[in-house]
Amino acid sequence: MTNPFELTATDAIKLIGNNKLSRYEWVQSCFERIREKEDLVKAWVYLDEDRALEKAKQLDNENDKSQLGIPFGIKDIIDASNTPTGFGTNFYQNNVPMRDATSVSVAKQSGCIVIGKTVSTELGHRAPGLTTNPHNKDFTPGGSSSGSAAAVASMMAPVCFGTQTTGSVIRPAAYCGVIGYKPSYGDFDKSGILPNSPSIDTLGLMSRSVEDIALFRSILLEEELVSIQKADLSKIKIGFVRTPHWDKTDDSTKEAFEHFLNLLRSDKLNVIDLEIDNLISKSDALHLDISGYEFKRSISHERFNYYDQLSDQLRNGRLNDGYQLTNKNYQLALKDLLILKNQIDAVFDETDLIITPSAPGEALKGLEYTGSPIFNTTWSLNGNPCITLPLFKGKQELPIGCQLVAKFGEDDQLLNYAKAFLEL
Amino acid sequence: MTNPFELTATDAIKLIGNNKLSRYEWVQSCFERIREKEDLVKAWVYLDEDRALEKAKQLDNENDKSQLGIPFGIKDIIDASNTPTGFGTNFYQNNVPMRDATSVSVAKQSGCIVIGKTVSTELGHRAPGLTTNPHNKDFTPGGSSSGSAAAVASMMAPVCFGTQTTGSVIRPAAYCGVIGYKPSYGDFDKSGILPNSPSIDTLGLMSRSVEDIALFRSILLEEELVSIQKADLSKIKIGFVRTPHWDKTDDSTKEAFEHFLNLLRSDKLNVIDLEIDNLISKSDALHLDISGYEFKRSISHERFNYYDQLSDQLRNGRLNDGYQLTNKNYQLALKDLLILKNQIDAVFDETDLIITPSAPGEALKGLEYTGSPIFNTTWSLNGNPCITLPLFKGKQELPIGCQLVAKFGEDDQLLNYAKAFLEL
Numbered sequence: 001m002t003n004p005f006e007l008t009a010t011d012a013i014k015l016i017g018n019n020k021l022s023r024y025e026w027v028q029s030c031f032e033r034i035r036e037k038e039d040l041v042k043a044w045v046y047l048d049e050d051r052a053l054e055k056a057k058q059l060d061n062e063n064d065k066s067q068l069g070i071p072f073g074i075k076d077i078i079d080a081s082n083t084p085t086g087f088g089t090n091f092y093q094n095n096v097p098m099r100d101a102t103s104v105s106v107a108k109q110s111g112c113i114v115i116g117k118t119v120s121t122e123l124g125h126r127a128p129g130l131t132t133n134p135h136n137k138d139f140t141p142g143g144s145s146s147g148s149a150a151a152v153a154s155m156m157a158p159v160c161f162g163t164q165t166t167g168s169v170i171r172p173a174a175y176c177g178v179i180g181y182k183p184s185y186g187d188f189d190k191s192g193i194l195p196n197s198p199s200i201d202t203l204g205l206m207s208r209s210v211e212d213i214a215l216f217r218s219i220l221l222e223e224e225l226v227s228i229q230k231a232d233l234s235k236i237k238i239g240f241v242r243t244p245h246w247d248k249t250d251d252s253t254k255e256a257f258e259h260f261l262n263l264l265r266s267d268k269l270n271v272i273d274l275e276i277d278n279l280i281s282k283s284d285a286l287h288l289d290i291s292g293y294e295f296k297r298s299i300s301h302e303r304f305n306y307y308d309q310l311s312d313q314l315r316n317g318r319l320n321d322g323y324q325l326t327n328k329n330y331q332l333a334l335k336d337l338l339i340l341k342n343q344i345d346a347v348f349d350e351t352d353l354i355i356t357p358s359a360p361g362e363a364l365k366g367l368e369y370t371g372s373p374i375f376n377t378t379w380s381l382n383g384n385p386c387i388t389l390p391l392f393k394g395k396q397e398l399p400i401g402c403q404l405v406a407k408f409g410e411d412d413q414l415l416n417y418a419k420a421f422l423e424l
Numbered sequence: 425m426t427n428p429f430e431l432t433a434t435d436a437i438k439l440i441g442n443n444k445l446s447r448y449e450w451v452q453s454c455f456e457r458i459r460e461k462e463d464l465v466k467a468w469v470y471l472d473e474d475r476a477l478e479k480a481k482q483l484d485n486e487n488d489k490s491q492l493g494i495p496f497g498i499k500d501i502i503d504a505s506n507t508p509t510g511f512g513t514n515f516y517q518n519n520v521p522m523r524d525a526t527s528v529s530v531a532k533q534s535g536c537i538v539i540g541k542t543v544s545t546e547l548g549h550r551a552p553g554l555t556t557n558p559h560n561k562d563f564t565p566g567g568s569s570s571g572s573a574a575a576v577a578s579m580m581a582p583v584c585f586g587t588q589t590t591g592s593v594i595r596p597a598a599y600c601g602v603i604g605y606k607p608s609y610g611d612f613d614k615s616g617i618l619p620n621s622p623s624i625d626t627l628g629l630m631s632r633s634v635e636d637i638a639l640f641r642s643i644l645l646e647e648e649l650v651s652i653q654k655a656d657l658s659k660i661k662i663g664f665v666r667t668p669h670w671d672k673t674d675d676s677t678k679e680a681f682e683h684f685l686n687l688l689r690s691d692k693l694n695v696i697d698l699e700i701d702n703l704i705s706k707s708d709a710l711h712l713d714i715s716g717y718e719f720k721r722s723i724s725h726e727r728f729n730y731y732d733q734l735s736d737q738l739r740n741g742r743l744n745d746g747y748q749l750t751n752k753n754y755q756l757a758l759k760d761l762l763i764l765k766n767q768i769d770a771v772f773d774e775t776d777l778i779i780t781p782s783a784p785g786e787a788l789k790g791l792e793y794t795g796s797p798i799f800n801t802t803w804s805l806n807g808n809p810c811i812t813l814p815l816f817k818g819k820q821e822l823p824i825g826c827q828l829v830a831k832f833g834e835d836d837q838l839l840n841y842a843k844a845f846l847e848l
């Protein structure tokens with residue numbers, strides 16, 4: 001018999017519907033798994049076992065099938081009411097918000113159960129927490145949504161919330177070998193999430209099945225579930241994007257993708273090499289300006305009151321980028337972004353789906369550096385929906401993610417494509 | 425001798441620079457004024473006299489001229505650290521954030537001194553607090569930034585922060601007879617402000633001089649002060665916009681504006697009647713959709729946990745608007761907004777400045793209804809900088825505001841025009 005913690009949310013809900021599993025057993029099983037793995041993985045900054053089990057028991061007793069009972073984890077830059085929310089710092093350890101972030105609130109309203117808060121890098125920037133990669137503890141899990149990716153990968157929770165300003169959902173999900181999804185910009189509300197760069201910040205999801213992504217998408221949108229339809233990949237145009245960063249990509253990743261392309265083409269899929277280097281370079285430059293300027297502003301309280309406690313990575317990184325711009329130049333950058341978004345949209349007039357690596361390689365050794373977002377910047381900045389699928393393994397036996405990117409607003413279709421890729 | 429509380433911030437700072445006034449005397453004088461007027465005006469939900477006086481004394485002792493010592497008030501949907509922040513509700517009375525909103529943080533960094541939190545309508549929507557109009561206690565001060573407008577009008581503070589999603593800075597400022605300023609969207613950061621409709625929400629300022637607006641703009645942007653230059657109004661094209669709502673405008677306001685137009689024309693100013701009714705009607709419709717959808721999402725925690733304690737105005741107002749839209753239609757509305765913004769921009773190719781009423785009349789009798797934002801919706805939605813000037817009086821001896829609107833990004837120029845209008 002499968003342990004409940006191994007189940008996807010979609011499968012567990014079916015069992016609960018048939019009275020073959022209780023919400024209490026499911027939540028309890030996740031906490032047992034956490035006790036087994038947490039010493040090594042260190043995915044959590046706060047665990048809420050008593051309240052979670054009590055809630056599960058209550059929902060079991062009420063027996064309302066619309067109350068799903070899905071255990072989930074929340075990145076620690078997302079507010080949860082009456083729950084410590086430290087933003088990946090020591091100096092906010094006593095921060096206990098009164099409000100749930102909207103995402104947390106609507107999930108709870110559907111009967112989802114908070115397991116706890118997952119490790120975030122410092123203020124959602126780069127300085128890592130203690131989380132290790134579940135596939136090998138000597139390697140980074142990626143960041144900034146480090147704990148969420150590691151918790152889902154080690155089956156401590158079926159679904160966790162992350163956020164992405166550059167590559168903070170897609171990269172850790174890829175490094176940890178799970179599915180990571182960043183929706184079209186604006187689809188998921190951000191009330192109660194610590195802002196990093198509000199023009200770009202996006203709430204995302206980690207899970208172990210595409211169906212669970214679709215399920216949580218419907219929960220967060222408060223709309224009916226759009227069930228996954230298997231897409232016919234032979235009918236679509238697929239663009240493979242190497243980016244100007246292909247030479248910084250490691251051999252395992254290059255080989256995995258070249259091999260995969262050959263496979264797709266031998267399956268008679270229509271895959272072209274899509275060269276949009278100039279758009280990607282423009283995106284890199286604009287992202288640096290906009291995210292720098294907005295981050296500097298967003299964390300004003302921290303830079304004025306806790307500067308000494310901020311990491312060098314933060315002070316010399318995005319915060320320093322922010323000091324290079326005037327407000328006038330920032331507004332000009334936002335104007336350029338509108339033009340760029342149109343250009344990126346136009347790319348999808350010729351291509352239904354872009355395939356590109358999720359990261360420039362396997363997870364890196366050591367926990368100091370959460371890895372490079374060079375394959376994510378363009379899609380974060382332009383707001384396109386992306387998903388990473390754990391399709392390959394590298395030389396170090398660590399996962400390599402394949403990133404699918406769709407046109408802005410085509411999230412449902414992206415999930416259909418993702419399902420078809422998983423079943424190739 | 426002028427009482428310190430009567431001074432504009434700009435004038436008081438000069439006196440402090442010449443050692444003719446201490447920051448302590450200034451802050452003390454504001455609190456004396458508050459003691460005199462607050463029973464009637466009810467502008468504040470929280471006053472912070474001890475900490476304010478202590479800070480003023482400390483800054484006087486340090487004698488660093490860059491530490492301005494300006495006392496200011498903060499609308500109660502804006503977080504201030506270790507300060508109750510109730511969002512205009514009873515159920516958040518015990519909410520004490522750990523972080524300052526960015527606006528509060530950068531103001532403090534320049535040595536500005538928090539006087540307290542000013543009354544906001546419920547969650548920044550319509551249900552009013554207890555504030556009265558300082559010109560006549562039987563009339564509304566307007567909303568949602570009710571306390572901020574009333575505090576500045578009754579000289580309890582030289583400057584207060586407000587926020588605007590529809591007309592929540594311009595209208596209360598006009599009703600209370602002070603200067604209200606809403607910058608270009610995106611100029612002022614919103615970290616730590618309760619979101620209402622994030623695509624539209626804008627932090628704004630109330631003051632009794634244009635120079636104080638320019639001063640606080642520079643403080644909030646962390647940039648050098650751009651001093652007011654007197655504009656030559658005879659060199660610019662001015663468009664007077666009656667809007668499709670002219671027939672809902674009261675006679676006092678119509679007469680004041682028609683008289684003013686004649687005066688401007690007799691001064692040989694180039695004032696044309698600008699008919700952009702279709703753009704304004706489009707704005708009204710789009711604003712309803714976007715603000716409804718985003719507000720419903722932003723206040724998810726409140727609608728799920730405090731629904732019984734929310735006002736009928738909120739439940740049947742913007743919250744209900746929000747339930748009418750799907751995510752797909754919301755994203756389409758945002759697309760339409762981009763087109764509309766271009767069309768509004770194009771209007772300013774032919775006009776340097778728009779003049780239009782700040783509200784459809786004087787403040788209304790009774791405190792139940794904070795008034796209509798029909799003259800503000802277009803500029804809030806499209807992000808144009810606006811300022812209201814207390815140029816006229818109506819039949820009830822209450823102030824009538826003249827709203828000036830400039831092209832997106834032309835905030836410095838708008839302040840120059842405003843100064844010239846005040847000196848006509």
